[in-house]
Amino acid sequence: MTDLFAGLGPPLPAREQLGDGAWLLHGHVLQHEAALFAAALAVAAQSPFRRMATRGGGMLSVAMTNCGKVGWISDARGYRYDRIDPLTGHPWPELPSLFGSVAREAAMAAGYDALAPDACLVNRYEPRTKLSLHQDRDELDLAAPIVSVSLGLAATFLFGGLQRNAPTRKVRVESGDVVVWGGASRLAFHAVAPLAAGEHRLAGACRINLTFRRVASPA
Numbered sequence: 001m002t003d004l005f006a007g008l009g010p011p012l013p014a015r016e017q018l019g020d021g022a023w024l025l026h027g028h029v030l031q032h033e034a035a036l037f038a039a040a041l042a043v044a045a046q047s048p049f050r051r052m053a054t055r056g057g058g059m060l061s062v063a064m065t066n067c068g069k070v071g072w073i074s075d076a077r078g079y080r081y082d083r084i085d086p087l088t089g090h091p092w093p094e095l096p097s098l099f100g101s102v103a104r105e106a107a108m109a110a111g112y113d114a115l116a117p118d119a120c121l122v123n124r125y126e127p128r129t130k131l132s133l134h135q136d137r138d139e140l141d142l143a144a145p146i147v148s149v150s151l152g153l154a155a156t157f158l159f160g161g162l163q164r165n166a167p168t169r170k171v172r173v174e175s176g177d178v179v180v181w182g183g184a185s186r187l188a189f190h191a192v193a194p195l196a197a198g199e200h201r202l203a204g205a206c207r208i209n210l211t212f213r214r215v216a217s218p219a
């Protein structure tokens with residue numbers, strides 16, 4: 001009998017461990033893919049994607065926007081969170097309710113308490129753009145995990161250790177995948193390799209990533 005699945009390799013596990021307290025949840029939000037993508041576009045219709053400057057005088061290659069109580073920004077003064085979008089002069093768009101429920105649930109699926117995000121950074125990667133090795137460390141609340149949702153073109157995500165020079169693990173992240181890191185891995189270095197060209201049925205030639213964070217400690 002012909003094996004229809006011959007050559008496809010073993011099926012991916014639902015949950016792949018990337019480090020202590022760090023998990024890649026394969027296809028975890030695939031059933032919400034279209035709605036999440038539409039909600040991200042609605043956010044960008046209010047607060048457009050833009051490339052941000054860096055303190056060093058450069059520019060991030062990835063275009064970004066935010067929704068939630070506070071948004072992450074970078075400019076000549078450095079990195080910080082702000083309630084106001086400097087481009088529009090208005091508060092960032094509200095966090096769509098689907099974003100809140102997905103972040104809450106994905107944190108729990110990775111073994112954390114429900115996450116109540118007060119910030120969502122929306123990154124738009126076009127072919128050849130990348131995110132260099134960094135830590136997410138501008139948040140006051142380091143007890144809450146980071147929940148990162150991939151949509152659109154697949155990318156190579158690099159997950160390292162607590163030191164910049166620690167070896168990194170490279171994993172492919174596809175639309176609908178979620179990476180959650182917290183606890184002992186909360187300050188792990190991570191990066192996104194330059195995006196390969198391609199065409200995604202929903203997103204076209206780009207990848208959108210939603211990074212949900214708890215910036216302020218709960219009152």
Ligand SMILES: O=C(O)CCC(=O)C(=O)O
Pocket residue numbers: 121123131136148157190191192209211
């Ligand atoms: O795009 C990703 O997968 C990671 C995003 C990220 O690390 C960040 O926005 O800080």
Ligand SMILES: [Fe+2]
Pocket residue numbers: 134135136190
């Ligand atoms: Fe990050």
